[in-house]
Amino acid sequence: MHTTAEESVRACPDCGTEIRVHGRFSAWCAACEWNIDPAPPEESPGRLARARRARTRRYSERLLAELTAGRARRDTASVLAYALALAVHAVTVAAVAAGIGLLIRGWGGFGMVPGLLLLALAWSLRPRLPRLPEDVPVLHRADAPELFALVDEVASVVGTRGVDAIAVDDMVNASVGTYGIRDRRLLTLGLPLWEVLTPQQRIALLGHELGHYSNGDARHGRVVGAAYRSLGTWQYFFHPYPEPTLLAVVVNAFYAVPRWLLAGLLLLLDLLTLRASQRSEYLADRLAARIGSTQAAVELLDRLLVSESAEVTLMREANGSALRGPGGNRRDDERIDGLWERLAADLNSVPEHERERRRRAGIRRGHSVDSTHPPTHLRQTALLIAPPVPPAVVSDADREGRIAAELAGARRTVARRILLDGYGA
Secondary structure: EOOOEEEEEEEOOOOOOOEEEEOOOOOOOOOOOOOOOOOOOOOOOOOOHHHHHHHHHHHHHHHHHHHHOOOOOOOHHHHHHHHHHHHHHHHHHHHHHHHHHHHHHHOOOOHHHHHHHHHHHHHHHHOOOOOOOOOOEOOOOOOOOHHHHHHHHHHHHOOOOOEEEEEOOOOEEEEEEEEEOOEEEEEEEHHHHOOOOHHHHHHHHHHHHHHHHHHOHHHHHHHHHHHHHHHHHHHHHOOOOOOOHHHHHHHHHHHHHHHHHHHHHHHHHHHHHHHHHHHHHHHHHHHHHHHHOHHHHHHHHHHHOHHHHHHHHHHHHHHHHHHHHHOOHHHHHHHHHHHHHHHHHHHHOHHHHHHHHHHHHHHHOOOOOOOOOOOOOHHHHHHHOOOOOOOOOOHHHHHHHHHHHHHHHHHHHHHHHHHHHHOOO
């Protein structure tokens, strides 16, 4: 067996092929795929969750074939989803009307109680306007003019407008949404993802996220999104009592029928919006390639495949900081200031054979960002089978430097939170 500082070479125990073993990563064989997925994730709990994952994969494969053939168009499912969402909201309106009626009829007496209860129920089910996050740094145009200028440039190529605010958090992710009564636009950038991307991959990421505004995704729209939240609130009200007493057993049995009905409505709404949601992801990937280049968009998805490494690194950093305890202002400052460089160095040190293992394991698992996204390998396939495109937006070192300076305060705030409060706290 040959050895180096970090790597050794030995024979595969199954087929005898020579394999490289890296001290930080799992040993595996590219020839016979021995040990390619040594610790597969546990199956999602519940029959519905497993069925949802299998359904997502089937829809993704079918939609990829339709997109390749140029046949993927919007269908009536989205219209039915809106109709179902409006029916859910009609129940809330009916509760308000009934509550007001009972309140008037029973005014001054005990008859007011049912009316008040119905109004309290309707209040809990009301559609809520999203707000700007209060626990993470939020940047406006005056705070980061260069970053907003880049977002505006990407948005103009996508065919939409830019955003009104940019939130910066500690997630290995990015997303877009709205806030306030005027539907102002919010871009959320997870610094652990942003900091490990190249400039062109960052532009592809912005193209993907802003693409959601132009493609449309009913699941995250105000009407359907509020219906999801209302049904979730109903489920909370009818959740069975744990370790029930005799009376609670009776109540649980009484709750069973409405609980199953609510589960069925959520499943139906999920089915009706799944195709549109996945279509939106595929189209957003196309825009990412158009804005940042096909190569950058594919590399961005590769980064998402190794996102678990970023999370592990951040947890290790947070745990190490907690074990070391306060080291004085200077030592704390050094840890905080160097966090993002250490994270980027860790991910860049992942060898190619480990990246390939994760690609193959991802295909086996059907890896996706979440249960509503198409599997990552199918998203990459959709990009690679299309003609490669050059970037429509490019950056340079000077611009990257100015953007980094604008994010300096947020970088420090988020790093401090990870190291001193714990990752994900």
